[in-house]
Amino acid sequence: MTQTTDSPLKLNTERSQANSPRLYLLIADKLAQNIAKGELNPGDRLPAERDLAQHFDVSRQTVREALIALEVSGLVEIKPGSGVYVLKSAALKSSILTDDAPGPLEIMEARLLVEGDAAALAAERISNEELLKLKAYLNQMTALVAAQKTAEAEAFDGKFHQLIASATRNSALQSMVEWLWSLRESSEISRAFTEKVRRQMAGPNIQAHEKIYQCLSRRDAPGAKAAMQEHIAQVTEAYILLVAD
Amino acid sequence: MTQTTDSPLKLNTERSQANSPRLYLLIADKLAQNIAKGELNPGDRLPAERDLAQHFDVSRQTVREALIALEVSGLVEIKPGSGVYVLKSAALKSSILTDDAPGPLEIMEARLLVEGDAAALAAERISNEELLKLKAYLNQMTALVAAQKTAEAEAFDGKFHQLIASATRNSALQSMVEWLWSLRESSEISRAFTEKVRRQMAGPNIQAHEKIYQCLSRRDAPGAKAAMQEHIAQVTEAYILLVAD
DNA sequence: AGATTAAATTGGTCAGGCCTATTGATTAAC
DNA sequence: GTTAATCAATAGGCCTGACCAATTTAATCT
Structure with a gap:
């Protein structure tokens, strides 16, 4: 789990059709x-x-x-x-390569805790510059959601969360958030869940992110933590509802 | 920061001098x-x-x-x-690849948060079997500290913390605690830090671990979290004092 | 037994060669 | 004239065999 955003080994990239099994x-x-x-x-x-x-x-x-x-x-x-x-x-x-990767619910639970803590820390340490950047992400996310471009919107969703983690000034925390985020694509079941949620919800929840941003901008650590946890809990809820299928 | 011209790749990490210029x-x-x-x-x-x-x-x-x-x-x-x-x-x-391993204080801060959360979760989910195992670790740790065998005692210290993480039933959380623990040996400065703390304190703090165990055994989640955070904060405190040298 | 030295092991690099995949130009076919 | 098949040049993929430098292990000599 280094800072490199992608998976440790990008072996067998897109080898769908006997490409280049080097x-x-x-x-x-x-x-x-x-x-x-x-x-x-x-x-x-x-x-x-x-x-x-x-x-x-x-x-x-x-x-x-x-x-x-x-x-x-x-x-x-x-x-x-x-x-x-x-x-x-x-x-x-x-572990990212194998099937014993954490399940979707485990990932979400871990995110609830870690990103909650990260939000609280970030509220105390985030710079004005980063707040501006965060706001910019939020705006682009909003525009993309309005334009039905959920895929692109989710990219900014990730950036949003990652920037908050970065604002903690703690690279260990940052790495962990990055890792948890990457886990969404780590296993077949996680990919399936991500895909389902993607289809169910029309893009990231703008209001939830807005609330998190507001708390961060006024340096409200407990509020940021609560907002972040509420946000993640809501997404988790969507997960659980989908399981009912 | 060191003045070594950081290369875009994290190749040749922290080599002070002509180590292996492959x-x-x-x-x-x-x-x-x-x-x-x-x-x-x-x-x-x-x-x-x-x-x-x-x-x-x-x-x-x-x-x-x-x-x-x-x-x-x-x-x-x-x-x-x-x-x-x-x-x-x-x-x-x-540009991302330039950043290095988390520093000792970052590691400890992350542990404070993650292991704190883990302790709280574990308090709600730990089994009686695991509690027995935890107690056994505690006993061995105590005996080894009394026998001045700090090195062996620390091994059980690690097992203690790891078992708590395992008791959360969340493999993501468990992996993160494992990772944070492993970071102690990941860089030169972290190794030095671990070594210093090891020398200063004569083995793991038995009382702190005992308190954590007590909270877990009575399924006191907030207490367990507080005890764990207090424990880690204390170790961090010790380190900061050592830096003053 | 302990220190010193020699030999074996291991990764690092070089050389030259052959194979397959890609590409673009040439040629043949329409 | 345009398209399709062909062929040769170029690119990376992989192999054999060799030698060097650092490390480790074994042997040797106090």
Whole structure:
């Protein structure tokens, strides 16, 4: 869970139709799965490049490329002369790749708590500049919703929440919000829920976001927290209603 | 902030000096800088691998590894048979990637909020079995502290907190607590922080953990939250005092 | 046993080669 | 003349085999 907005491994990008199953990506994927599956624990040293090459029946260069992909993704650390080691945070990062990702309700519950806290903190620390930016997002969101462009509107929804997290001046908090947001697309079931909600509600709730913005602009920490939690709780409610189908 | 010219890629993180200047990271860094500098605009195609190799006076494999690093970082897209293209979001990401790991105080602040919430949730959902396990951890921690084995005691400290997070029945929350805990070893400064606190305080604060356990055992959510936050605040306080040195 | 040194291991890089996919120009067909 | 098939140049994908530098481990010598 680094600051990079997208998922740790963007392996198999859009491979819907036998596109380019580049070998090193397959290898990287397999290794990542092994890490996520717990067969490789944090701190463990991976087999030597030469051994991996033999095991997967590929060249050493391909293995190297896979390992570099994993390193840049933050799953492993390559120590020249020593070996390749699984990082402690690897399990969390690779969890996005696997099916044991948190469910929609878990995500929403976590967001309720974390983003609530973040809103409260942000109310005390947000700058006027950021408030202006927030207002701008809100306006664009409003316009896009009015224009029925819900997809684009949701992009600003994300930016809105992310900016609040950023205003906490706490990068750890920011990363967590980012991560929770990214989880919406992490699993099949989450994607399905996001899609359903997207269809059900015609874009983000403008009033809810407006209320959050108002609280932040007057530096009302408890109010911001309450407004944020109310907002997320409302979305969660929509989730639950959809389950009834 | 350190005066080390932050590269767009988080490659070569916090190396004080000539640690492992792996060539492919240098190449990736240079290319990323060119992108960030605007010399390579989104949509542009990079020179061919063979040309880049000649330009940088390195082997083609090294260039390939650099390009793969850039691709995983989301800066470029590699189209087999066609070329390497700068992505639209490249400029944005190259600036985002510069930020480093959360600092000790950020970590503690995040823990204060997240673990506080987690404790409250856990109080409502923890099972008797888990309470027993928690008590067992507490006992072992106590014994180890008494025996001056602070290192082993801290291991149970971690287990204690992790079990509480687990008791929330929310895997997202659990992952975040796990991540925050792992961050203690993520950077040089955080390691130093952990080490200092470790030396200063003779092991985990038994009383604080006891209080948390008591609240959980009587299903007192607000109490558990308060106790947890008080505990973390106390550790943070200790750290701030140490900085005064 | 402890310190020192030598050997084995591991990642880093280079060289040259062959394959497949893409692309654009050439040519053939309509 | 326009379109379609063809072919060659170019791009990345992957392989073999080799050598270097850092690290680790084993052997050796106090």
